[in-house]
Amino acid sequence: MKISHIHTEHYRIPLPVVLSDSTHGDISHFGLIVTRIETVSGQEGMGYTYCGGDIGGSAILAFVRDDLAPILIGEDADRIERLWDRMWWHVHFVGRGGAASFALAALDIALWDLRGKAIGEPWWRLLGGHDPKVPVYAGGIDLQFSLDALLEQAEGFQAQGFRAIKMKVGRDQLSEDVERVAAMRSHLGADFPLMADANMRWRVDEAIRAARGMADYNLFWLEEPTIPDDVAGHARIAREGGLPIATGENFHTVYEFQQMIAHGAIAFPEPDVATLGGVTPWLKVAHLAETCNLPITTHGVHDLQVHLLAAIPNSSYLEAHGFGLERFIRHPLRIEEGAAIAPERAGHGVEFDWDALRDHRV
Numbered sequence: 001m002k003i004s005h006i007h008t009e010h011y012r013i014p015l016p017v018v019l020s021d022s023t024h025g026d027i028s029h030f031g032l033i034v035t036r037i038e039t040v041s042g043q044e045g046m047g048y049t050y051c052g053g054d055i056g057g058s059a060i061l062a063f064v065r066d067d068l069a070p071i072l073i074g075e076d077a078d079r080i081e082r083l084w085d086r087m088w089w090h091v092h093f094v095g096r097g098g099a100a101s102f103a104l105a106a107l108d109i110a111l112w113d114l115r116g117k118a119i120g121e122p123w124w125r126l127l128g129g130h131d132p133k134v135p136v137y138a139g140g141i142d143l144q145f146s147l148d149a150l151l152e153q154a155e156g157f158q159a160q161g162f163r164a165i166k167m168k169v170g171r172d173q174l175s176e177d178v179e180r181v182a183a184m185r186s187h188l189g190a191d192f193p194l195m196a197d198a199n200m201r202w203r204v205d206e207a208i209r210a211a212r213g214m215a216d217y218n219l220f221w222l223e224e225p226t227i228p229d230d231v232a233g234h235a236r237i238a239r240e241g242g243l244p245i246a247t248g249e250n251f252h253t254v255y256e257f258q259q260m261i262a263h264g265a266i267a268f269p270e271p272d273v274a275t276l277g278g279v280t281p282w283l284k285v286a287h288l289a290e291t292c293n294l295p296i297t298t299h300g301v302h303d304l305q306v307h308l309l310a311a312i313p314n315s316s317y318l319e320a321h322g323f324g325l326e327r328f329i330r331h332p333l334r335i336e337e338g339a340a341i342a343p344e345r346a347g348h349g350v351e352f353d354w355d356a357l358r359d360h361r362v
Contacts, residue, residue, distance in 0.1 A: 001077040001118060005038040006069040008106070010061045010362040012054050013328070019141035022170025022201035024052055027141065031057030031362075032325075034352070035064055035106040037114055039077055045114025045347065049106045049274040050301065056099050057362065063103035067091055072107065080111045084280040097252035101277040108278025109304065109348070116347035123304075123349075124342040127283065128311030136302075136333075136340040137164035137195065139319040143171065147180060151187050163338025164193035164220070164317055169210070170201030178213045185217040193317075197223040200250070204233035211241025221246040221268050228256070234265035246270050248285075249299035252277065257285045261292050268316055272299040273308060282308055290314040302333050302340065303350050310342035328356050 011032040019027045031054030037045045051057050068087050075083060087107065091100045116126050124132055138157035142150055150167065157165050167184055169177040177196075184194055196219050202210060207225035214222070223246040225237050238245045248270035251257055260266045271285045286296045286308070295316035298305040302320050309315035318340050326332040330351040334341040343349040 001039040001041065001043060001114065003037055003072050003075050003077050004040045006064075006072060006107075007036045007038075008061060008064045008069065009034050010057055011357055011360045012057070012362050013325075013360055016327075021141055021143050021168050021197070021199040023199040026144070027053055029054060031055075031060075032357075032360075033057060033060050033064065033102070033106055035069075035110050037072070037077065037107070037110040039114070043114060043118060045077070045110040045112070045117060046350070046352075047106045047109030047111070047113060047278070048301075048350075049102045049109075051102065054362075056102070059099045060102045060106070063091065063095070063100055064106055068103055068107055077111055077114050080108070080115065080280060083111060084108055084278065088277070097256075101252035102275055104277040105274050106278075108280050109273065112279045113347035120346050122342065122344050122346060123279075123307035124310035126311075127279070127308065128313075130311055130313050130315070132310045132342040132344075133336075133339040134306055134309045134315055134318045134342065135164065135338060136162065136306075136318045136320050136335055137166055137193065138162040139166045139197075139321050141168060143168035147183055150180060151183065154184060154187060161335045161337060162320070164195070166195035166197055166223070166319070168199065169196045169214075170198040174206075174210055174213055177210065181214050181217050181219070190218065193220045194218070195220045195223060195246070195317075198225050200224050200227050202226055204230065204236055207233075207237045208241045211237060211243045215242040219243055223247065223268075223270070224249070231259050231263050231265055234260060235263045238265050238267065244268060246297060248272070249275065251275075254281050254284050254288070258288060261288065261294065267294065268297045269294055270297050270299050272301065273304055274301045275299075279308070283312075286312045286314065303329065304348050306333060306340045306342045307348060325350075325352075328353050 031051040034048045222243040228250040244267035246268035297316040300321045
């Protein structure tokens with residue numbers, strides 16, 4: 001399958017409700033970068049990545065269009081490992097993560113979609129075929145919600161079939177976070193899986209104090225308690241805070257996961273296929289975690305990552321993210337009794353409603 005054309009488009013997508021967390025503040029929209037790879041024989045694979053608030057969207061677009069797409073033209077689309085490696089080293093000096101990894105992701109996802117369509121297999125079977133039913137949680141982006149609104153949202157999630165929920169923490173006063181976690185625990189019951197996400201808000205000492213303050217409420221994990229660059233700090237939080245730690249959505253290389261795992265600083269590695277560089281490195285993280293007896297969870301782009309968790313034996317929860325594309329895709333994520341169901345459509349199976357997207361093109 002020789003690559004003949006690559007088309008890339010950039011969209012600015014408004015959210016139905018303004019969302020909030022401790023680092024990014026209010027979030028009213030996000031950026032979507034979509035790439036379509038065509039072959040000489042007329043086959044097509046589609047990939048996409050995203051950015052919160054559309055910050056960096058134009059940079060990702062430029063990486064794809066100007067730096068990466070030209071070196072793929074004429075190449076064999078089946079040689080995905082080779083193409084990923086070539087793209088990585090082509091932008092390594094100026095990239096090595098960051099916006100370059102977002103750009104690699106859009107193209108790598110399109111290549112894997114092309115492969116799945118070419119052989120008529122859905123990703124989850126193509127990549128391992130473990131179990132199409134994946135436990136799923138609702139990822140609330142709700143730091144500034146009132147307590148009543150937070151509990152009302154939880155009821156709505158449960159009515160939609162979710163059997164696990166994540167809430168945001170990191171308010172100005174730790175006592176407010178503890179009060180809200182306690183209220184959610186009381187509302188949901190003792191054994192309902194409840195996660196909390198601080199979005200990197202705290203220093204290490206603050207994170208340890210916060211973890212200890214929330215330890216009585218049976219949190220399934222505490223996510224991103226501090227900046228992702230501080231491996232030693234995460235290890236201290238994991239050791240002294242008393243809660244399992246999830247992190248990884250802000251990692252853009254396999255090596256960051258390797259370091260965090262090697263230092264015993266993480267209980268739930270959390271790769272995001274759209275920010276890590278695509279399916280190719282995502283699978284490396286998942287297999288690395290498996291050799292260390294660790295479960296994988298995810299962040300964002302649940303329509304893609306349901307396949308990835310369904311493919312592997314060491315999957316944990318899929319995050320159903322607040323940046324969902326339900327308004328713009330033809331087959332939204334299916335949830336039944338607390339599980340997301342990986343679709344049987346060939347490739348990743350995501351089909352955009354291009355007419356609905358058209359008004360949001362940048």
